[in-house]
Amino acid sequence: MTLPDDPGTRMLVLVWGVLLAAAIPLAALTPVRRRAGGDVRSMWVKYASWFIMVPAITVPLLLGRAWTQAALMLLSFHAFEEFSRAVGLWRERGHVWLARACIALVYLPVFIPWYGLFMTMPVCLVILIYLYPVMRDRYRGMIQCSCLTIVGVIYFGWFPAHLAFLMNAAAGPALLLAFLLVVVMNDASAYLIGSSVGRRLLSPNLSPRKTVEGTLGAMAVSIALIFLVRFALGGISSLHALLLGLLLSVGGTCGDLTMSLIKRDVGVKDSGALIPGHGGLLDRLDSIVFTAPLFFHFMSHFYPGVMAAP
Numbered sequence: 001m002t003l004p005d006d007p008g009t010r011m012l013v014l015v016w017g018v019l020l021a022a023a024i025p026l027a028a029l030t031p032v033r034r035r036a037g038g039d040v041r042s043m044w045v046k047y048a049s050w051f052i053m054v055p056a057i058t059v060p061l062l063l064g065r066a067w068t069q070a071a072l073m074l075l076s077f078h079a080f081e082e083f084s085r086a087v088g089l090w091r092e093r094g095h096v097w098l099a100r101a102c103i104a105l106v107y108l109p110v111f112i113p114w115y116g117l118f119m120t121m122p123v124c125l126v127i128l129i130y131l132y133p134v135m136r137d138r139y140r141g142m143i144q145c146s147c148l149t150i151v152g153v154i155y156f157g158w159f160p161a162h163l164a165f166l167m168n169a170a171a172g173p174a175l176l177l178a179f180l181l182v183v184v185m186n187d188a189s190a191y192l193i194g195s196s197v198g199r200r201l202l203s204p205n206l207s208p209r210k211t212v213e214g215t216l217g218a219m220a221v222s223i224a225l226i227f228l229v230r231f232a233l234g235g236i237s238s239l240h241a242l243l244l245g246l247l248l249s250v251g252g253t254c255g256d257l258t259m260s261l262i263k264r265d266v267g268v269k270d271s272g273a274l275i276p277g278h279g280g281l282l283d284r285l286d287s288i289v290f291t292a293p294l295f296f297h298f299m300s301h302f303y304p305g306v307m308a309a310p
Helices: 006-021 023-035 040-062 064-086 094-113 115-136 142-166 172-197 212-228 238-267 283-304
Strands: 199-202 207-211
Touching: 006 023, 006 040, 006 172, 006 212, 023 040, 023 172, 040 064, 040 172, 040 207, 064 142, 064 172, 064 238, 064 283, 094 115, 094 142, 142 172, 142 283, 172 207, 172 212, 172 238, 172 283, 199 212, 199 238, 207 212, 207 238, 212 238, 238 283
Parallel strands: none
Antiparallel strands: 199 207
């Protein structure tokens, strides 16, 4: 079984090629990190974990649009569960079940598909979530619970659902793979460059290991990758490729720092232990979740033809 379009097939091959080729710079960096006293084992564990995560992404794509959208919905559910445990919302079981129902509602216009309803979902969900304690005639602690529920549903439900809606486009598989490749490589290159040559800390309070050098290096890698995958993006112009590379790189860094803010505020190191070397699902999805709407609306605004349904 193959992906529904040729750019999608080429992107699939490219993703696996990049994954395999990544072993080369890692092998070159191993003695450097070892001499500097760095943790070499964790670096290779992180890399090996991608041989689990990449099939988890590509198998649903091979099965078809609905399977991919269902897989993304499951990711949203699990991401919210990690968030609710981290911030203590899990103690309010009513709000947790309400959030699960809201995430299911978020994906309803994805499966239909109904773009207008999908765009208005945040307004509908905020109203629904704030009506919940009103209907229960409760007030103590309800502002905090309602706000946490809104953040969880919008951030971990509606944001990643943009990627699921992306699959309704004829070029959906190619667009999704191109987006994931750029954002993931932005994270990986920032980590590798920053841990090898980084000196100046970017945000010492939120992320003590994130450096200016790593961030700038990751920006260059992201821009280069956007130009590499232009065929999957409908052949976007050079100017738009540059802007999109910058947008995804800066957005990915902001997403990483946003998740660090949440974890440090609640006093947890990792959101879970689902992925060896990476922590929980939120630790891996932080940049992806933050940049998903940015990518979706950038492409929708400048290249609506690429986003058209089959």
